[in-house]
Amino acid sequence: MSDFGALSYYLGIEVKQGKKALMLGQSVYASKLLARSGMAECKPCVIPMEERLKLTKASTVAKVDTTLYRSIIGGLCYLVHTRPDIAFVVGYVSRFIEDPREDHWATIKRLLRYAKGMVDHGIIFPKTGGNIANFFNYIPLIINNVGASCMRKDALLTKHHDVLLEKIENGEIMTRRGLNQETSLARHGDTRWGSHLKTLLRILVMWEAIIDVLEIVKKDSIKPTCNGGALGLIEKIESFDFVFILHLMIELLSMTDILSHALQRKDQDIVEAMHLITDVKDSLQDMRKNGWEPLLKKVKTFCKKNGIEVPDMGKKINVKGTSRRRKQKVTNMHYYHVEIFLVAIDVILTELNHRFSEISLELLVCMAAFNPRNSFSNFDMDKLVRLAEIYADDFDIGELVVLPNQLRQFVNRARKTLEFLGCTELEKVAEIMVKTKMHESYKLVYRLIELTLILPVATASVERIFSAMSIIKTDLLSKMGDDWLNDLMICYNENEIFIKIDNKKIKKRFQDMKKRYCYFG
Incomplete structure (x- = not known):
């Protein structure tokens, strides 16, 4: 057996091995x-498939070369x-x-145009031993052990109260109205950004009280086998690894917290969000x-x-995750500085660059030029024409000449029309144009507004929906029908709206749908 060095190419897959990450790509194969x-x-193009595209096997249009179609699908x-971003579209067109x-072939051609624009993209695997992922595996264990019962929660609050009094007496913390309020451990949300920061901050603030409660749990355990959980958690919490990652993640999550909350707002200002993304990237680079x-x-002071x-x-x-027999040695400085500190920052930067690439930012900034707030104060002719150029299938060369x-x-007329006064949303602009028949006079403008409204931008709402799906459709409910799943997803993600609906109205509507065998009183 011969050693040919590090893997660089295998069956059409290119392997680029860097010091901090490994990237798999297929640029040559895609070309x-x-x-x-x-x-x-x-x-x-920047979108792999038209939104809400409906294809059918019963299509009556002309046939295409079956051999070529199957070859491209393969x-x-x-x-x-x-x-993996094209997996859904490939699976959809392979049905035919x-x-x-x-x-069907037109959809494949659009997908190929999408692949053309991102031919150098691939999958990045950071070279990390999963230290941070392992850290977050312990967070719910700590919360569950400390807050498993009302007695433990009361003990935690009492211990935290005693710690605060001791620090006040020693002059370590100040007293003022609104400070040092009673608090408890917060469980991080599965589908809400920023909730992890709140959880980690509570653990840091209630550090002494948490350890005291875990010691009580260990002592009060009846069975010796029950001691292992609390005992292991105490050892883990009081390790340098845990403390270092705790402080690191609080620093990183505090940088991204404002951006996380901004992206969750449904009425988000696109320009402001773009500024926040730039600020977060600059902050991460400065911290790096x-x-x-x-x-x-x-960390050392703590x-x-x-x-x-x-x-x-x-x-x-020894290198974490390797056997002692391999005798691969690194210093503690390398482990904490490179394998944890730098890798954590690089992963966040890579994720931001992937989700908010230059093309995506350009689209969003161009969309912001149509913001109707303050009488279209952000109106920018060049950006809107550029937005139309991106939609090459919807605007021909002649229409691009007429569009400016x-x-x-349109903007001059809108600024003089009372209906547009105080308008803050682009959806409202489209409604007013239809009511005033302006969509017939300014057809190209209305078409551009329509395309802007249906632009499938991956926002925080989409992320929450996909993560909520994994919560609702569990292994026990794997046979859940699509209609029921859709209904549950709507209720789960729009719970702020549904919680305001009176139960009597829900029961009355359910009762009036059709005859029931029983009556809901």
Whole structure:
């Protein structure tokens, strides 16, 4: 057996191994696939599939080459290995391989144009031993053990109260109205950004009280086998690893907290959100460059105060996740600085760059130029024309020439029309245009507004829906029908609206739907 060095290429998959991450891509394979389909010189697009596209096997349009159609489908299926973002569309168009038609092929061509624009994309795997993921696995265990019963919750509040009194007497904390309020451990939400920060901050504030309660749990356990949970948690919490990651994640999550809350708002200001994204990226880059020493100093101070042993940063240790027999050694400084600190920051930066790429930012900024607030104060002709150019299938060359004049005339008229006074949402602009028949005079403007409204931007609402789906459709409810799942998803994600509906109205509507065997009183 021969050693050919680090893997770089395998069955069409390119492997790029860096010091901090491993990337899998198929740029060469994607280029060959485009050439094979005759789409090598096609114009890229940023959306893989039209929204709410309905295709059917009973299509009556002209047939296409079945062999070519199946060949391209097979190539796209292999491309999914490093491009999971196209998996849904590939699965959808593969339903029609028996009798492909022109409308089916048009969808594949759009998908190939999407692949053309992102041919160098792939999957990035940070080179980390899962230290942070392991840290977050312990957080719910701590909360469950400490708050498993009312007695433990009361004990936690009492211990925390005693700690606060002791710190006030020693002059460690100040007293003022609104400070040092009674609090408890907060369970992080599965579908809400920013909730992890609240949980970690409570753990940091109630540190001494949590350890005291865990000691009580250990002592009061009747069975010896019940001691292991609390005992193991005490050892884990009072380790330098746990303290270091706790402080690191609080720093990182506090940087992204404002952005997280901004993206959750349904009436979010796109321009403001873009500024926040830039601010977060700049803050993360600054922390990556200058934040190591202040963080390490803060962690050491906390450990010294709470009697936690601080490891020698120059001492060599085995690489985490490898056997001692391999004798792969790194220093503690390398482990904490590179494998945890730098990797955590790089993962967040990579995620931000992936979700808010230059193309996505351009789309959002162009959309913001149509903001009707303050009499279209953000109106920008060049950005709106650029937005129309992105939709090459919806605006031909002649319409792009006429569009600037229509935009200018429409905005001038809107600023003089009373119906648009105080309008703050683009949806309202579309409604007013229809009511006043302006959509017939400014057809291109109305078409651009329609495209802006249906632009499928992946916001926090989408993220919450997908995460909520994993909560609702569990293993026990795996056979749940689509209609029932949709109803539950709506209720779960719009609970703020449904909680305001009176139960009597719900029961009356249910009773009036059709005859029932019983009456809900």
